[in-house]
Amino acid sequence: MRPITYLRATDTATAVAAVSTDPTSDFLAGGTTEVDLLRQNVLNPRRLVDINDLPLTGIEGTPDGGLRIGALARMSDVAAAPVVRERFPLIAQALELGASAQLRNMASMGGNLLQRVRCSYFRDAESACNKREPGTGCSAIEGFSRGHAVLGTSEHCIATHPSDVAVALTALDTRVHTLGPNGERAYPVDDFFLLPGDSPHREHPLEHGELITGIEVPAMPLARHSLYLKVRDRESYEFALVSVALALSVMNGTIADVRMALGGVATKPWRARRAEDFLIGAATVRDNFALAARVEMADARPTPMNAFKVELAQRAIVRALDTLGDGTGPGAGSGSSP
Template identity: 60%
Template sequence: MRPFEYTRALDAATAVAIVSERPGAAFLGAGTNLVDHMKLGVANPNLLVDVRGLPYDRIVSLPDGGIRVGAAVSNTDLAVAPVVRSRYPMLSRALLAGASAQLRNVATTAGNVMQRTRCVYFQDVSTPCNKREPGAGCSAVDGFNRDLAILGASEHCVATHPSDMAVALAALDAAVVVLGVDGERSVPVADFHRLPGDEPHRDTVLAHGELITAIDLPDVPMAARSTYRKVRDRASYAFALVSVAAALEITDGTVSDVRIALGGVAHKPWRAARAEQTLRGAPATEDSFRRAADAELSAARPLTGNGFKVPLARNTIVAALRDLAREDSA
């Protein structure tokens, strides 16, 4: 690792000011992703500003009926919180599927959504990677791309976002609360992460020095009947090949509302808007679920090594919705 300076933030405004003024500075939370990248040479900050001591480790109720999850709330505490398990089970299940207990105990809410891709070329500094070094080229396009994107990719990057939690947040219409030098702003999770385009090195819409302070979850009554289904190579905490966060509301046998987001298929958590539109007002049947999945995946552009993800995603969407429909009729 290269030498770097370290300081502990006393308050959020000071932390933001320090990082904003220094291009090579970075915030340090639990460091479960950042420290790995520093060891690999992928990230080389010259100053780490430790924000773990800031007062963002609580889950509180909001006036509109939603909840605010502090940026420093651990993944374990969020997954087991009674309000999350009862009102947002897809989020609890996504967190429990995402990592080992040891990692969940230290990983934070903010750090989870800020994870960077696990593309092997991004983490191997001996290979060209546009995300790591803009303009270098994308080794994955014609290389080992089995785990990579089938939706929303570009010729400059075909990486996928690794977070399970962020997929559930996208389905729930959550928002990221951010503090910068110009004050606080709220960014919908759907707009927070970026597709690669011709700037794949920009994972999010954050400006340098902006600090996540919380995630806001709106009151979504239908989310009480929701699920998270993850397909991976092994059951022991592997990253998703495909995952589905889904909530389903059925009235008199018809889909009255639905939320679907996909993981493991794009550079960001993928909100399945086409599938949702196809399903609303349709019979709550497996045929309808399959048509909705096909509508969403019609835009898929698989690579040489990951064409299997298209039928896998289709079957996973159908299975998640079928399970929810069965719960509704039970």
């Protein structure tokens, strides 16, 4: 048995000081990732600093049409908040399609962004895994890789980023706010998640003890016309094989503006910039949707086991665009701008 000490922090400064000055400490929010990995001997903290009493649970719309979400707001509360459902339906959908009702009641937004990969070799302390133990190798590349990534991979790691809501937030140019030993910072979401490269154990730029305090979603009127499409092996309580977060503005059968991000296929929540660039100004017809999907997936590097994801991702992108853009024929979709 490993002894673990426990501290319940009541203010952010104490929480940051407690973790940043002790390399064996971890923050504890809902515990739905942290406690699992502790039991599996993947994480070995000597002290847990419980942050659940910190005043970081707010969910509020900003006057300009954006959103501020505290790091300790629970997934279920964010999904149910009228301001989220009205302004950013893709965020509410991504949350509701994740985990289970019980987990969503426990799990926090900050913890969701920092959840760890579901690669079975990462979670088996006996397997070689560069992410868990740098330099030991990657068991998945020659092993079981059906759920793994096809974009943003490296020869050192091919694990998929597991979060759903992070995909929606990536489509929306969100910023992640933190408080660390060196003060406050704000990270654009695309810089917050790191590609594995040759250091897959580094998943984000945070220092040890840097606390996520909140998430800021900028005003984006087109997000009122948005969706999160999740394709998985079963209809509930399952991670994505492929997901698409999409916000679309269509004027007179032409795409005026679009934001798209992909989940389940990449080593980080994947902003689909190539598809976006292709689609802006394009007619809402299925041929264009298929071309955009092909352009986005052109650099995919699948393993023999997950090659199906390349086609599946393209179909999911087309389906999402069809759903919001009504791409059934020339001129379709006119007037669907929010």
